[in-house]
Amino acid sequence: MSALLCRLMVAALMLIGLQAPAAAQQTGGVNLIVSLQPGAKEVAAGGSIPVAFVMKPKPSWHGYWKNPGDAGSEATIAWTLPEGVSVGELRYPVPERLIVSGIMNYVYEHDYALLADLKVAANVAPGTRLPLKAKLDYLACTKEICVPESAEVSAEIVAGPAGSAAVKDARFDAFEAAMPKPLGVEGRFVVENGRVRIGVPLPASVTVADPYFFPLDYGSLDHGAVQTVTRDGDLLIIETKAGANGGGLTGIPGLLKIGDGQGLLLTAKPGPVPAAGKPIGAGAEAGAGAGVILAALAGAIIGGLLLNIMPCVFPILSLKALSLAKAGGDEGSARREALAYTAGVVLVCLALGGALLGLRAGGAMVGWAFQLQDPRVILVLLLLVTAISLNLAGLFELPTMGGGSKLAGTGGAQGAFWTGALAAFVATPCTGPFMGAALGAALVLPTAAALAIFAGLGLGLALPFLLLGFVPALRRRLPKPGAWMDRLRRILSIPMFLTALGLAWILGRQAGVDAMALGLAAALLLALSLWWVGVRQGRPRAWLPLVPALAAGLAAILIVPLEAPAVAKAQGVLNSEPFSETKLAALRGEQRPVFVYFTADWCITCKVNEKGVLSRTDVAQAFKDRNVAVLAGDWTRGDAAIGRFLAQHGRSGVPLYLYYAPGQEAKILPQILTVGDLTTLKT
Amino acid sequence: MKHLFPIVAALAIAAPAIAAPQIGSQAPNFRLTDMNGKPVTLGQFRGKLVVLEWNNPDCPFVKKHYGSGNMQKTQAAARKDGVVWLTINSSAPGKQGHINGAQAKNIVAAVKSQPSAYLLDHDGVVGKTYDAKTTPHMYIVNKAGKLVYAGGIDDKPTPNPADINGARNHVLAALAELKAGKPVSVATSRPYGCNVKYKDS
Numbered sequence: 027m028s029a030l031l032c033r034l035m036v037a038a039l040m041l042i043g044l045q046a047p048a049a050a051q052q053t054g055g056v057n058l059i060v061s062l063q064p065g066a067k068e069v070a071a072g073g074s075i076p077v078a079f080v081m082k083p084k085p086s087w088h089g090y091w092k093n094p095g096d097a098g099s100e101a102t103i104a105w106t107l108p109e110g111v112s113v114g115e116l117r118y119p120v121p122e123r124l125i126v127s128g129i130m131n132y133v134y135e136h137d138y139a140l141l142a143d144l145k146v147a148a149n150v151a152p153g154t155r156l157p158l159k160a161k162l163d164y165l166a167c168t169k170e171i172c173v174p175e176s177a178e179v180s181a182e183i184v185a186g187p188a189g190s191a192a193v194k195d196a197r198f199d200a201f202e203a204a205m206p207k208p209l210g211v212e213g214r215f216v217v218e219n220g221r222v223r224i225g226v227p228l229p230a231s232v233t234v235a236d237p238y239f240f241p242l243d244y245g246s247l248d249h250g251a252v253q254t255v256t257r258d259g260d261l262l263i264i265e266t267k268a269g270a271n272g273g274g275l276t277g278i279p280g281l282l283k284i285g286d287g288q289g290l291l292l293t294a295k296p297g298p299v300p301a302a303g304k305p306i307g308a309g310a311e312a313g314a315g316a317g318v319i320l321a322a323l324a325g326a327i328i329g330g331l332l333l334n335i336m337p338c339v340f341p342i343l344s345l346k347a348l349s350l351a352k353a354g355g356d357e358g359s360a361r362r363e364a365l366a367y368t369a370g371v372v373l374v375c376l377a378l379g380g381a382l383l384g385l386r387a388g389g390a391m392v393g394w395a396f397q398l399q400d401p402r403v404i405l406v407l408l409l410l411v412t413a414i415s416l417n418l419a420g421l422f423e424l425p426t427m428g429g430g431s432k433l434a435g436t437g438g439a440q441g442a443f444w445t446g447a448l449a450a451f452v453a454t455p456c457t458g459p460f461m462g463a464a465l466g467a468a469l470v471l472p473t474a475a476a477l478a479i480f481a482g483l484g485l486g487l488a489l490p491f492l493l494l495g496f497v498p499a500l501r502r503r504l505p506k507p508g509a510w511m512d513r514l515r516r517i518l519s520i521p522m523f524l525t526a527l528g529l530a531w532i533l534g535r536q537a538g539v540d541a542m543a544l545g546l547a548a549a550l551l552l553a554l555s556l557w558w559v560g561v562r563q564g565r566p567r568a569w570l571p572l573v574p575a576l577a578a579g580l581a582a583i584l585i586v587p588l589e590a591p592a593v594a595k596a597q598g599v600l601n602s603e604p605f606s607e608t609k610l611a612a613l614r615g616e617q618r619p620v621f622v623y624f625t626a627d628w629c630i631t632c633k634v635n636e637k638g639v640l641s642r643t644d645v646a647q648a649f650k651d652r653n654v655a656v657l658a659g660d661w662t663r664g665d666a667a668i669g670r671f672l673a674q675h676g677r678s679g680v681p682l683y684l685y686y687a688p689g690q691e692a693k694i695l696p697q698i699l700t701v702g703d704l705t706t707l708k709t
Numbered sequence: 710m711k712h713l714f715p716i717v718a719a720l721a722i723a724a725p726a727i728a729a730p731q732i733g734s735q736a737p738n739f740r741l742t743d744m745n746g747k748p749v750t751l752g753q754f755r756g757k758l759v760v761l762e763w764n765n766p767d768c769p770f771v772k773k774h775y776g777s778g779n780m781q782k783t784q785a786a787a788r789k790d791g792v793v794w795l796t797i798n799s800s801a802p803g804k805q806g807h808i809n810g811a812q813a814k815n816i817v818a819a820v821k822s823q824p825s826a827y828l829l830d831h832d833g834v835v836g837k838t839y840d841a842k843t844t845p846h847m848y849i850v851n852k853a854g855k856l857v858y859a860g861g862i863d864d865k866p867t868p869n870p871a872d873i874n875g876a877r878n879h880v881l882a883a884l885a886e887l888k889a890g891k892p893v894s895v896a897t898s899r900p901y902g903c904n905v906k907y908k909d910s
Contacts, residue, residue: 099901126904128907172868173769
């Protein structure tokens with residue numbers, strides 16, 4: 027629950043931050059309202075604070091990122107500042123993609139804040155009033171129109187005595203959290219045949235959702251082109267079309283988005299990048315390649331075989347088989363018909379698969395990704411598998427489709443072809459459970475494996491008939507359709523129920539026990555509704571009871587926590603405690619030596635140090651011998667307090683390793699740690 | 710079994726992307742109707758330099774260059790040297806800047822624009838063929854029919870008319886280089902402006 031709570035709090039903070047009346051501060055703009063908010067009222071001479079341009083677009087309006095994409099424009103700013111005050115570049119939060127009639131825009135469609143860091147010179151007398159004025163020119167757009175707006179905003183701060191702590195505005199925690207973090211290491215890129223491949227060092231352990239590389243410069247990448255993101259161990263690889271200046275690039279600066287509002291700033295330099303690694307999603311877990319494709323194919327053929335004994339397919343098959351048996355002697359035509367039937371089945375299955383992959387490509391283009399790491403996807407799968415299980419168990423029936431049988435009635439090879447197409451297509455509702463499974467797999471698997479599944483499904487479905495055509499003896503051994511088929515169907519619901527159980531477990535692992543309970547509750551509600559549907563079956567509007575269940579399911583998808591509560595995450599190394607400045611002060615007060623390290627899941631240098639040095643037993647022993655306390659700060663989500671602490675120590679990102687000998691100030695240890703650095707610390 | 714999880718999908722099919730013509734390659738021919746209802750093709754101007762200007766009269770970036778007289782000045786300088794200037798409007802019906810021939814005549818007269826022709830590309834086919842992304846988005850086709858420039862009108866990508874002074878007008882610069890028999894030094898630049906208001910795909 028705490029993750030959800032945390033998210034709510036951040037949202038609330040943001041809301042308060044953006045709603046608070048700006049005392050003595052003007053706002054500007056019409057469709058995108060701007061106000062200037064300093065991070066503190068009083069700033070120490072020689073100190074610095076962030077100031078925020080709080081941007082509030084009206085509903086359906088958006089503002090632009092620094093690189094606006096294929097259209098739009100970045101904001102420009104003209105400051106009027108008193109003597110002794112200087113200001114840095116604008117910092118932009120992690121943007122979103124917006125495609126308008128096929129044209130890519132990098133935008134913010136919600137309230138956001140641009141930050142600038144303001145410095146007050148050391149010679150400014152305390153008590154001096156420092157009026158800040160800025161003219162911001164920016165573009166506000168909807169999907170239809172754009173309006174250039176200009177806002178003249180102002181705020182006032184007061185210089186405080188040197189060394190006085192700047193009073194930080196709590197709203198800035200949310201502003202800072204929305205900013206991209208410096209990755210700290212360079213990426214590499216190659217340009218080949220008009221395609222760019224960028225390799226970003228990123229620990230294999232960090233999960234990414236809907237990754238996208240936002241180029242900062244125009245012309246390096248084609249903004250509108252699809253980005254294929256794969257992973258190869260500790261390297262994330264982005265491949266896409268090169269931009270207009272793709273030829274002579276010396277560096278590609280950009281922002282890698284790895285999750286909702288989570289971004290990493292880096293520059294890729296020319297260098298070797300391996301060809302695509304493992305696709306993100308299911309393939310990444312199982313290891314894509316021939317193995318997965320073969321397994322998928324085998325599974326699909328078995329699934330296709332099972333389809334034959336579904337109550338609505340088997341009669342078609344047995345009828346056709348009977349006619350074959352009657353035809354008797356002519357082996358040649360029996361084989362021709364068998365092959366035509368197979369062709370019909372496989373083609374229809376492949377057509378279904380192709381249509382689905384087209385949809386998937388379209389989805390990827392607008393930023394939809396289907397990943398098993400996303401709890402929302404798991405929840406959808408859980409509900410669907412539950413419904414399929416209940417259908418197999420006989421709780422309710424899917425309506426059957428009519429038509430198409432006229433074509434199938436034609437004799438000869440053509441008739442056989444259409445019978446095959448009919449078996450595969452017209453009977454879809456009753457083959458639904460297996461088709462659904464194949465559709466789901468196709469959404470998360472690489473294209474080749476997905477197509478293999480559909481082909482396999484078709485082949486499996488056609489296999490019995492194919493055998494009948496080529497082995498006449500089998501025709502007499504065909505079982506009769508009957509009650510046994512229903513019994514078998516019931517039995518098949520058991521593996522489906524087990525699958526649902528497994529999904530619930532995955533959901534729990536990913537997003538905590540609350541999410542699992544939420545998912546199970548949604549599944550229960552769905553089951554009750556389907557039960558009701560089953561009872562009403564045959565009556566008009568029998569499906570009505572599903573409406574509330576689907577609404578509840580949708581609500582569950584919207585509120586399911588996206589990650590497990592922090593406590594469930596792996597403990598840091600060296601028995602560390604979470605970092606806080608008060609904790610640090612308390613430990614130093616006790617005259618204990620303190621080792622502080624700052625890390626982030628996406629920081630490869632951090633992970634290398636943690637694995638190779640911090641988790642070694644000799645380091646642990648050395649720390650134990652000296653009674654060194656260890657504090658760990660996790661900056662994965664951009665905690666603002668940690669961000670400020672890093673800045674105080676001259677760092678804009680992680681890793682940072684500090685050692686406080688008793689009674690002494692911090693000693694900054696190297697970013698690439700060695701065992702010797704830690705075993706020789708003085709106390 | 711883990712990979713056989715189903716998902717219900719209801720996705721939109723995105724329109725297939727067409728590769729944009731590259732600098733140095735043949736500029737795709739097209740046939741459009743101008744504001745007077747007359748057909749105009751690119752091919753009929755073979756042997757002349759041709760400037761293509763994507764236009765949406767309601768776009769603030771277009772207004773920046775017409776309101777300040779910058780676009781007209783560029784047009785006049787080009788046409789004085791015998792360059793053909795084709796203004797193309799790809800705004801789809803119901804979208805910003807969509808106009809018919811009569812409205813186009815009024816607008817052209819009102820802003821004192823002097824294109825060789827003002828062409829209506831309501832279905833956006835020509836715009837998509839050239840991968841025109843913004844208004845304005847400028848192209849230059851040389852006498853041999855090859856594309857020699859694609860990009861912005863200048864190098865100050867803002868909607869502010871005050872930025873025209875001091876900006877490098879890429880079109881005038883390229884035309885001057887072509888006139889002098891030199892290759893175009895800046896053959897691509899960032900096109901900037903409003904996105905072209907194509908019909909929803």
